[in-house]
Amino acid sequence: MKAPSNIAFLKYWGKLPPSGDDLDRNLATNASLSMTLKNAVTETTVDAASSDRDELWINGTQANPNDIAKISKHLDRVHAYFDRPRRACRVVSANNFPAGAGIASSASAFAALTLAAAEHLIGGPGTREWVSSTTADVSALARRGSGSACRSVAGPYMKWDGRHATTIPSPWKLHDTILIVSAAHKGVPSSEGHKTAETSPLFETRLTRLPARLAAMEAALAAQDLGRLGPLLETEALEMHAVARTGVPPANYLLPETLRLVEALQSLSQRNFFFTIDAGPNLHVLSEKPVRADLEKILDRTRVSARIWDDETGAGPSSF
Ligand code: PMV
Numbered sequence: 001m002k003a004p005s006n007i008a009f010l011k012y013w014g015k016l017p018p019s020g021d022d023l024d025r026n027l028a029t030n031a032s033l034s035m036t037l038k039n040a041v042t043e044t045t046v047d048a049a050s051s052d053r054d055e056l057w058i059n060g061t062q063a064n065p066n067d068i069a070k071i072s073k074h075l076d077r078v079h080a081y082f083d084r085p086r087r088a089c090r091v092v093s094a095n096n097f098p099a100g101a102g103i104a105s106s107a108s109a110f111a112a113l114t115l116a117a118a119e120h121l122i123g124g125p126g127t128r129e130w131v132s133s134t135t136a137d138v139s140a141l142a143r144r145g146s147g148s149a150c151r152s153v154a155g156p157y158m159k160w161d162g163r164h165a166t167t168i169p170s171p172w173k174l175h176d177t178i179l180i181v182s183a184a185h186k187g188v189p190s191s192e193g194h195k196t197a198e199t200s201p202l203f204e205t206r207l208t209r210l211p212a213r214l215a216a217m218e219a220a221l222a223a224q225d226l227g228r229l230g231p232l233l234e235t236e237a238l239e240m241h242a243v244a245r246t247g248v249p250p251a252n253y254l255l256p257e258t259l260r261l262v263e264a265l266q267s268l269s270q271r272n273f274f275f276t277i278d279a280g281p282n283l284h285v286l287s288e289k290p291v292r293a294d295l296e297k298i299l300d301r302t303r304v305s306a307r308i309w310d311d312e313t314g315a316g317p318s319s320f
Contacts, residue, residue: 044091
């Protein structure tokens with residue numbers, strides 16, 4: 001089962017306090033909006049394990065006990081959802097993009113795991129039927145594994161408000177050219193960032209501003225107007241990082257290279273591409289036309305070396 005990553009236009013940053021009920025896990029303090037990616041995917045299979053313990057292989061390597069515990073918990077959820085006896089599973093998963101670097105690997109990973117576990121329990125045709133008839137349930141189940149995973153179960157654009165995400169249909173195709181300035185694993189996991197968000201003196205003001213920003217983004221999306229959407233993307237990304245950086249303890253995801261690129265983009269008098277940044281140092285540059293050549297010039301000029309990942313609007317999970 002293949003599930004894509006997504007890039008948040010309006011970010012999920014901060015969780016509601018835990019209620020103690022796993023059904024309420026990862027409920028966000030604000031609604032968020034994202035574009036489903038096409039190329040950055042996690043491919044996962046779930047089969048019966050040969051022993052009585054869950055096994056997990058990630059990118060060909062046996063995973064550590066911490067990661068196994070997380071997927072075991074999620075397998076518990078999927079078994080409980082379908083009311084099936086819990087048997088040990090062998091999970092084999094691979095990302096085709098660097099993990100932990102601001103391309104949401106946990107989003108694609110938990111979306112793919114949710115679908116692959118369903119396929120293991122109810123079969124391919126059953127999973128197809130389930131996904132098309134109850135996207136809300138699929139999304140809510142994926143959310144309990146990782147919040148942003150609820151926006152990776154469909155496409156092309158997703159709005160997450162409350163317990164699950166819903167599809168925003170649109171014919172609009174955008175490119176997301178990702179400038180990977182570092183693929184090293186991020187120092188502060190986003191789960192920590194969500195916890196400290198509310199300690200930032202900027203957090204409450206941010207929450208009051210978000211409904212208007214979300215409405216403006218949805219309007220720009222409906223009008224397919226990148227000239228309106230772009231500046232909103234940039235303000236939103238910089239605000240989320242300002243909240244992260246002023247939390248206690250601070251979560252600093254941006255590298256000097258990230259800031260050099262941000263300044264270089266902001267200093268252009270005219271442009272048809274706009275950035276956003278998730279919880280990592282890498283820039284996602286959104287545009288209607290391919291802009292790789294323009295970005296290579298900017299990288300040259302700023303002397304920043306980055307690997308470039310070309311992505312675009314995607315339709316959602318595949319191969320089931
Ligand atoms: O789903 P998590 O816990 O990895 O959090 C995702 C946080 C951001 O990527 C920064 C924003 C978002 O909405 O995806």
